[in-house]
Amino acid sequence: xxxxxxxxxxxxxxxxxxxxxxxxxxxxxxxxxxxxxxxxxxxxxxxxxxxxxxxxxxxxxxxxxxxxxxxxxxxxxxxxxxxxxxxxxxxxxxxxxxxxxxxxxxxxxxxxxxxxxxxxxxxxxxxxxxxxxxxxxxxxxxxxxxxxxxxxxxxxxxxxxxxxxxxxxxxxxxxxxxxxx
Ligand code: NI
Numbered sequence: 001x002x003x004x005x006x007x008x009x010x011x012x013x014x015x016x017x018x019x020x021x022x023x024x025x026x027x028x029x030x031x032x033x034x035x036x037x038x039x040x041x042x043x044x045x046x047x048x049x050x051x052x053x054x055x056x057x058x059x060x061x062x063x064x065x066x067x068x069x070x071x072x073x074x075x076x077x078x079x080x081x082x083x084x085x086x087x088x089x090x091x092x093x094x095x096x097x098x099x100x101x102x103x104x105x106x107x108x109x110x111x112x113x114x115x116x117x118x119x120x121x122x123x124x125x126x127x128x129x130x131x132x133x134x135x136x137x138x139x140x141x142x143x144x145x146x147x148x149x150x151x152x153x154x155x156x157x158x159x160x161x162x163x164x165x166x167x168x169x170x171x172x173x174x175x176x177x178x179x180x181x
Contacts, residue, residue, distance in 0.1 A: 044062060107119045119170075
């Protein structure tokens with residue numbers, strides 16, 4: 001399940017790109033919260049998020065097929081309108097829909113470079129998850145942050161956001177997306 005790496009310093013990991021089978025696997029639950037490997041993976045994901053101007057990342061994107069994600073909305077070059085929040089590490093997340101209104105909004109993915117698409121997502125969800133210490137947590141998310149969560153949750157289920165696109169015309173090049181902004 002883990003890569004077997006022992007050293008503690010963050011290394012540059014490669015982002016798995018669309019076509020890599022790891023992105024189509026259903027990720028395994030995390031059971032061992034005392035594992036140093038788990039904490040290393042979390043650290044690597046945090047530093048990759050910062051470097052890549054992402055607003056979320058899921059472990060399968062760094063070829064670790066485990067149920068772990070970080071959501072970290074903040075305005076940056078890739079998402080100028082993103083709201084600012086403290087990054088949240090979510091392990092073994094499950095969710096229920098709080099507001100079933102479905103809204104289309106723009107998404108991109110580090111695993112699918114150069115593309116943006118309009119994706120329908122629920123407006124608000126409640127998430128139950130474990131933190132890196134294994135403690136149970138709950139959070140209500142809405143709007144763009146709920147969207148990030150649903151996007152990252154897809155990665156744990158072997159799906160990508162393009163699977164939800166309802167019309168191919170909703171898919172555009174990232175360079176055209178920036179002209180819209
Ligand atoms: Ni993604």
